[in-house]
Amino acid sequence: MSTLESGVILLLSCADRAGLVSRISHFIYKRGGNILDLDEHVDPVEKNFFVRVLWSAEKLSMPVSELEDAFLPLAKEFGALWKIRLTGRKTKTAIFVSRYDHCLLEILWRNSIGEFAVDIALIISNHPDLAPLAAQYGIPFHVFPLNRDNKEMVELQEIDLLQQNSIDTLVLARYMQVLSPQFVERYQNRIINIHHSFLPAFVGSSPYRQAYERGVKIIGATSHYVTEELDEGPIIEQDIMRVSHKDTLDDLVRKGRDLERLVLAKALRLHSEHRILVNGKKTVVFD
Amino acid sequence: MSTLESGVILLLSCADRAGLVSRISHFIYKRGGNILDLDEHVDPVEKNFFVRVLWSAEKLSMPVSELEDAFLPLAKEFGALWKIRLTGRKTKTAIFVSRYDHCLLEILWRNSIGEFAVDIALIISNHPDLAPLAAQYGIPFHVFPLNRDNKEMVELQEIDLLQQNSIDTLVLARYMQVLSPQFVERYQNRIINIHHSFLPAFVGSSPYRQAYERGVKIIGATSHYVTEELDEGPIIEQDIMRVSHKDTLDDLVRKGRDLERLVLAKALRLHSEHRILVNGKKTVVFD
Amino acid sequence: MSTLESGVILLLSCADRAGLVSRISHFIYKRGGNILDLDEHVDPVEKNFFVRVLWSAEKLSMPVSELEDAFLPLAKEFGALWKIRLTGRKTKTAIFVSRYDHCLLEILWRNSIGEFAVDIALIISNHPDLAPLAAQYGIPFHVFPLNRDNKEMVELQEIDLLQQNSIDTLVLARYMQVLSPQFVERYQNRIINIHHSFLPAFVGSSPYRQAYERGVKIIGATSHYVTEELDEGPIIEQDIMRVSHKDTLDDLVRKGRDLERLVLAKALRLHSEHRILVNGKKTVVFD
């Protein structure tokens, strides 16, 4: 699963039919590519086809920039959703935060040691609290204070900023605001959220309190793509931790912090390595 | 956590106050007991006190049968819920099943090699299917066919049978029927159920189908004491297993079977070793 | 991961080179196959190629029995180790046991409900203890008592029995004897063992005692293919369980039993679904 300097990734989904792998692998072979990792899945119920291919481009017989053009006819024939990416190209990413630092620090630190293939171009917050942390990692930090009346206007300013910076992916790192449907639609399957429960248990606010009061023996965290419906988007990754009667609500929050940052970080890594395809309300994750 | 032939267990809960451990441990010491394992917990919110003490009765200065009488005044003073049990004494248990064999086999086999401190006196089912399995382990198997009209009458017959056999604890090993509130009340905190989801996610029927359709990355199972409200009883134990987009609904059912039998078996072991106290809608589990 | 009545599986490894996926998928496509699941891996250090392909044979343009012949030239060209199997065809399997019943019961039960694609043709033991369990599941049980002097002769008798029954795969379900190198060589990568530790920790005898004395906080179990060197074969699957200072040696044995049977069962399932390729001293497991 290591990243490769000179690799090419194709991520594609379409209605299933015979011959897809043959056609795709032939396309790669003809252009001098050597497939290093191929993961294919057919949804047996929906009859949808999903594939991720990583190939070495060392002996590529054409400029990489022309690969997309060359693949276009095939993709059209398949009626596919698809993208081709170089492994070396980093995804332009913006992080949204409020006041909690743990998820932000986790992402900034991991990125600083090269764990992600992302370029964190900027951080947006409704509070100034985390500006010093952003500064430590040299990332521009933009504060947009929110009140009852300015949400729509602020979102337009934020979108403007995101567009100016050619942002591809948004990470909500415990951002305590709900984005408008208009905003969400613009970045469909490109906004990654972390919810601090084992969805679909404990939807909404105060999931740790809900978990504490229900007396569960395991808590969880869930990273998902944001959709219009709160906490209903396609799940990317989940993880859990044991708790017991000895754990207070504060203990659940503490243990949950570890879950949140690990699960969100994993989701971002999977996304940045182009390992996730959306299948209706679910995901296909080629891990 | 091994069982001890000649040990005594006290399981007790009451409102917290200073001196409880001192009084209880003094009581034991005075009677020649040597405490081998003591676990105490105070709920910091509700201010309730919970304790489990295991002591060696080798040098017990009085017949074990008199211990309860001797302890009664203290228990009254504390306003406690409590019981004293010998580690060697097996809990009389009945298992309720329908057609799935995996939980029943798990319990019968574990009991046959001495993992539980239970005496499985009988098995009750609304179907005859598992009679041969019961016969292999030499356990009486009673069939009470259920239809739309006879539930009330059947429950009376079942209760009669349970009482004749001095049954203390009931295990619903994937028993696909809902017990009446009257039945449940009679065996409060003594009916152990296994629900095939990570409660409170996927309450009710077809939890694997619900999980499959939601696209979760982890499935679970939950063992709990049965209360009047379906799937709302105090949780004893939960566990989980990873699933992926490759898993079909059948795979979830298959993986879930392993969870169900392990979680139910663990809950029964904890219960039979007198390690569980109920704290409102939750449990205190001294594992 | 469900089994398919009319599917075909190709499992293949060879030295890596460009075009392998293209050639293989083209071969399948030309014969009317529709690939349902393809998992490919290239070892980046050894430059070896591994693939498992599952395709639907519903519209197969030729008898399945001719597929192997048709594929042979390609396989020769690649210098590949390979096999083609129908998903419906069960692997002929023999189980070796001594006195512990837990692994045997687990396998027999799982097989009885269709979890494995295996045909358990017979059970071999050096003790008569588990004959009744074998009888419950209707499996022939052969006892070969072992003493200091007869091991060589007994192995010859066992091999004779295995050959008469066209046994493909052997499962050592806590079989407490070491097979001779001659025996092992005959069934290379087809003898599955369960070792009751987290290999390479606690090689050899009494791993639970070793774990107890070392004071580890986690115990494990390991399933691996048997090679000449004891406990050194390619690892198929491992799993672990938490232990604490409260756990006695007996508790470790009890907890370990659950690990052993789950890990061995998973290894057998992976093997029976043709998901495992050996890569030197390691395995590639397409799970």
Place this chain on the structure above:
Amino acid sequence: MSTLESGVILLLSCADRAGLVSRISHFIYKRGGNILDLDEHVDPVEKNFFVRVLWSAEKLSMPVSELEDAFLPLAKEFGALWKIRLTGRKTKTAIFVSRYDHCLLEILWRNSIGEFAVDIALIISNHPDLAPLAAQYGIPFHVFPLNRDNKEMVELQEIDLLQQNSIDTLVLARYMQVLSPQFVERYQNRIINIHHSFLPAFVGSSPYRQAYERGVKIIGATSHYVTEELDEGPIIEQDIMRVSHKDTLDDLVRKGRDLERLVLAKALRLHSEHRILVNGKKTVVFD
């Protein structure tokens, strides 16, 4: 498990005998203490007694500073190893690092949000690399470059520094040097190390490489008290993570980093909350 501002903790071990809990709890009760959490364990093999008691000191009838003096006669009678600590009092701690930042950052960040009851007084390193990270958290950073000849002298300087700062506990946060027996003896059961394998597997150097070459399916990390024998000290905490054939050596290192920092952090938290007693070559951890 939350910390309490005004709590008192007794951690004690001695040879077992009847009456210990009674005597200790009576001592606490007499002084107005209300026990909030008591965990007691008797090693059934070695017949050693271990206890951790947390009691509320709100109504304490004497200055806390006199508790130790008051308890001394009892401790002497029991021949006990023991300590009494206020929950509010932070343990003076020094961290030793080399060049890896992940464990250091984890500890500094967790401490900054109050997860540990430690006062990180200083950081010692044989390299200057992590000075900026120490500066971000305002912790004095001391560099002691090591070469073939100066180890003995450097250790004396380090001990001098530790003593000047009244350091109680040392954390080796991936410190790539072996401490001398003289050094270790001085801080017996007070030096916490993190080893990047699942001990006792892969002792010594390059455990990830060893794990990669062996083809294990699970990697681990182990935190233990340092003793004279390398990687042989009493184990405090272990955890594991799944790996597969897809994982390169770099992936193992990356996944292992998460294990290392979580396991070391947990060990430090347990130690700082006085939850660990050493039992020969093992630990008793009252979690």
